[in-house]
Amino acid sequence: MIIASPDEKQSAREDIFRKIRFYACPFAVIKAMASNKEEGGFLFVQSESTLAEMSLPIPILGNGRIMTKPRSILLHYLSLAVYDQEVCREDFELALVRNEIIEGLRICKKEVEVLLLMRFRCGHVAVGIAPMIPDYKLSKSLGMQYYTGEHDTSTVLLNIDDI
Secondary structure, eight states: OOOOSHHHHHHHHHHHHHHHHHHHHHHHHHHHHHSOTTTOEEEEEEOSSOHHHHHOSSSBOTTSOBOSSOOEEEEEEEEHHHIIIIIHHHOHHHHTTHHHHHHHHHHOOTTTEEEEEEEOTTSOEEEEEEEOSSOHHHHHHHHHHHSSGGGOOSEEEEEGGGO
16 A cells, blocks of 8 residues: 555544544643753654554555554654754654754644654654644643653553554
8 A cells, every 4th residue: 555645644644643642642741741841842653664554444454464563653752952862863854854843843832732743664754733632631631640650651652453
């Protein structure tokens, strides 16, 4: 399966975020609370699967075969400083979207939206702003339950087929 048009890619990214938003938004809220509030940050969503593989409603390839590897998403919350120091140094392709991230940090409404940087194995990279669902108050409450104390983590791994 190949996703070629910009509209198909956008639709696939939106579908993926729709699947993970109840985990991703609480994670982003809690990590934002713990980070430098002045600088802000964003959610880095990456996968070892291609955008096309991740967009499949069920893990069956176009040839009818079941996918043998799990389709997973790895979530990180990054500040711009960490992005510059650690991510851009290692991956020049991600450095190419730095201006889009800066603009997103400027216009993103912190308690209603989440800024996303998405990267997939096929090389597809995108920056966008998505609505925060669940809302900020519920995301904060869920984030406190799921991502603090003994469950405090810097990354979250989500298996799409288990969600």
